Amino acid sequence: MQDKFSLLFDLDGTLANTDEHHFGAFQVLLGERGRSISIETYQSRIMGATNDVIMREFFPDVPEHLHPALADRKEALFRASVTHMEPAAGALKIFEWARSRGVGIAVVTNAPRANAELMLNGLGLADRIDTLVIGDELPRGKPDPLPYLTGLERLGASAERALAFEDSLSGIRAASAAGIYTFGMRTALPTQTLLDAGANDVIDDFTAASLWRMLDDVAQGAVSMRV
The missing domain is CATH 1.10.150 (DNA polymerase; domain 1)
Known part of the structure; x- marks a missing residue:
């Protein structure tokens, strides 16, 4: 299966x-x-x-x-x-895409649980995720791959059939070391820096055409992401 x-x-x-x-x-x-x-x-x-x-x-x-x-x-x-939270462009759309197709969602963060819960509630996403992985609650946080491996385990998923989204050097290193196809988010760091850290692709936000081409392929034919 x-x-x-x-x-x-x-x-x-x-x-x-x-x-x-x-x-x-x-x-x-x-x-x-x-x-x-x-x-x-x-x-x-x-x-x-x-x-x-x-x-x-x-x-x-x-x-x-x-x-x-x-x-x-x-x-x-x-x-x-933090008095007001706005989700990144396209974030709500990709969460809806996932929910409509039974795609598992994990949030994997080095943020303390109090911060993560505050943010997820503020963004209206708390009830849309399947698991929340807190790096500080594990033996090792990012850049170690353990938080992402933990997320995959909790979702019953494999790295070959998953995508990760990260904006930091430590996060990209963690996700790529876990074997997951990783999108670097161009929130703060330049494209080449994200690629050098291990990102497979770099996008500005969740409206990126390259991301949605990949998601369309997933919806049509169960592709595997090998990195």
Whole structure:
């Protein structure tokens, strides 16, 4: 029996553009200690990383047992800044496409569960997904492939019959290492950077013609994505 087709989505920067909120929260947190970062540093070293990695890199002078409190502060700042959520262009359409065809949907994120649930509820997508995979709740988060392998396992799916959507370097590396055909989302990073990280294709959003050509092929003939 052939595995059902599945879609696996990152959350921040993929289903919604939240980078300005995260960047702002980090700037406040760092500013409290007389520091700051550039948007380029955020994009290359923070975006998509787990909080434990971020805190070790940017607060090496703070004892590690205090890092969770710093991370909690940053996430609280983020949640306080989110007053309205807009899904990425085409996101609702692809979710409808999936639901009408019985295609499994997973959201795979390094965001804390409180953030993920806030965002999914704000986007109106919480009841449209089959599973939510939180990287921090696993032994290893992205860029390790474990979160995506976990998503596939929970969906009863295989990498050969799945698509992943990611905007960060760590996320693309995780999805591609799991063997999934991966669309890089051109939310913040340039095309070549996304391709170099392992993306199979790069799109601006979920209205992209190349994506829908592939979905049409899926609907018509059960294609397999081999990477």
